[in-house]
Amino acid sequence: MSSSSLVFAAQRKAPVLVAPAKPTPRELKALSDIDDQPSLRFYRSGLFFYRHDPSKAGHDPARAVKEALARCLVFYYPIAGRLRDQGGPGGKLLVDCNGEGAVLVDAYADVSIDDFGPALIPPIPCADELLCFPDTSAADVVDRPLLYIQVTRLKCGGFVFGLQICHNIADAPGVSQFMTALGELARGAEAPAVLPVWERALLTARTPPRITYAHPEYEPLPGDDVISPRDALVHRAFFFGPEEIAALQNAAPPHLRNCCSRFDLIAAFVWRCRTAALRYRPQDDVRLQFVVNARGKGGSDPPLPRGFYGNALMFGVASSTAGELRRKPYDYALELVRKAKEGVMAAEGYLRSTADLMVLRGRPRFATKRTYLVTDLTKAGLDRVDVIGWGRPVYGGPASTTLGTFHLLRRNERGEELGVTVPVCLPPEAMERFGAEVESLTKVIGGVRVSRSSRVTQGLEYYSTGISSRL
Structure with a gap:
């Protein structure tokens, strides 16, 4: 079965609320001013595919998840609560730690993992059948469960763990930490490691708040864009293996x-190609904006403790006119990306400055x-999470893509890293x-030659850039 033609309807049982296995504190907890940004008020989704494990014959993955989830929510009890809007112009959100629980759906789909194609890449076919509700970047998160899980058993004996968690509660490293804890408890641990x-x-605003850095990530560019999420869009995945990475590295000047x-x-290369493909006018300002994890860096000031699972997102922003980005060599874009990342990572207290900006400027969106x-x-670490002891997932990551995108690890069946998709x-x-x-630009990057090969993967045109150096 071609993944492009894959159609199925999951048979879902009625949703159940899973409460913490033991009594937990009843209290109100304030989110940070990084957590409750309007741009994060949606449910981050993820899909995790696990192959059949013969040693688990007779084991019900949904039941195992339910039992482990109840135990995990004892430690992560705010996730069993509900967001409340404090009201007023600030729009501050609080977590009502009431122990109501998370939603769990037990489901079955008459398909096998192999029916999804030889390489699982977002957008995952029929993703909405594997999640509790359709994946979207906009949702009402107040007075609703903060976590939804659907466990879909497959006819091959494997299963899919579909997760949707309110982004205001956790970022990607926080979600990975929670899921790792879930797996540890499912395998018999008394407590998460x-x-x-x-x-x-x-990460709450100071008193009085003071913005100490420029934050272009919240400063809209003037004029219009040439693309919108409402446009008819197609998806393709581009693969960068060791040879491609080595060629891009060799194309960089020695000091970089x-x-x-x-x-x-990769980001600098794709940014150039994307800018050219969208045919921005030469005088148009264009940006590359990327997430930087503040854990272990000076941006949080003071450093965040081990085990922190809230949002610790900083944004690096590289800017150029479209004309310069296309006209100048690859190392121009690469230098912009490097400086943007280093500037944020070296900026002590950058996240506190962001929190202060949220308060002073009425919580602007990205x-x-x-x-x-x-x-x-x-x-x-999402691609390594073992939720109930069935090993590493075949795929673990986002269910879908939008105009924004991700760098995702690609591994083989043995778990060995192949490259970046x-x-x-x-x-x-x-x-x-x-x-x-992608073809023409690689031909001129520092004398790099390209030969493209393509194959159809789950209905996407899947390109290997095929860059090889002749420097």
């Missing part, structure tokens, strides 16, 4: 080769106009131009 830490006051990460190299938004999930979402004509830009 890393105990959860709330401490949202560390040892200080640029794999993320920097600026998205003419902006390529990308999140690096290669280090979040970048799903791209564009209007059809722009996507054709994007593919052509």
Whole structure:
């Protein structure tokens, strides 16, 4: 069965509320001013595919998840509560830790993991059948459960763990920490190896608030964009393996080769191709905006404790005119990305400045106009989470993509890392131009040659950039 033609309807049982297995504190907890940004008021979704384990014959994954979830919510009891709007112009959200619980749905689908295609890449086919409700970037999160889980058993004996969690409660590393704890408890641990830490006051606005850094991530660009989420969009995934990464690194000038990460190299390259494909005017300002995890860095001031699972998101922003980005060599874009990331990582107290901005400027949303938004999930650990002892997932990551995208690790069946996949979402004509830009741009990056090979994967055109150096 081709994944592009895959159609099925999951047979769902009635949803149940799973409360903490033991009494938990009844209290109100304030979110930080980073947590309760309007741009984060939606449910982050993820899908995790697990193959059949013969040693688990007769084991019900939904029951195992239910039992482990009840125990996990004892430690993560705010997730069993509900968000309340404090009201007023500030729009501050509180967590009512009332122990009502999370939603769990037991489901069955008459398909096998292999029916989804040889490589699972978002958007996952029929993702809405594997989640409790349709995936969306906008949702009402107040007075609703903060966590929804659907466990879908498959005819091959495997199962899919579908998760939707309110983004105001946790970021990607926080979600990975929670799911890791769930798996540890499912396998018999008495407590998670890393105990959860709330401490949202560390990222709450100061008194009095004071903005100490520029925050272009909240400053909209003037004029219009040429693309909208409402447009008809197509999805393709582009793969960067060791040879492609090495070629991009060799194409960088000597002073950048040892200080640029794999993320920097790919993000700068894709940003250039995307900008050209969308045919922005030469004088248009364009941006690359990316997430930087503040854990272990100076941006939080003071450093966040181990076990913190709230939002610790900083944003690096690289800016250029479209004309300069296209006209100048690859190392121009690469230098912009590197400086943007280093500037945020070295800015002591950057997140506190962001929190103060939220209070002083009425909680603005992220600026998205003419902006390529990308999140690096290669280090979040989602692809390694074992939720009930069935091992590493075949795929663990986002259910879908939007105009923003992700860097995702690609592994083989043995769990060995193969490279990085970048799903791209564009209007059809722009996507054709994007593919052509990938070819033509690599030909001129520092003397890099390209030979493209493509294959159909789950209904997506899946490109290997095929970059090879002749420097």
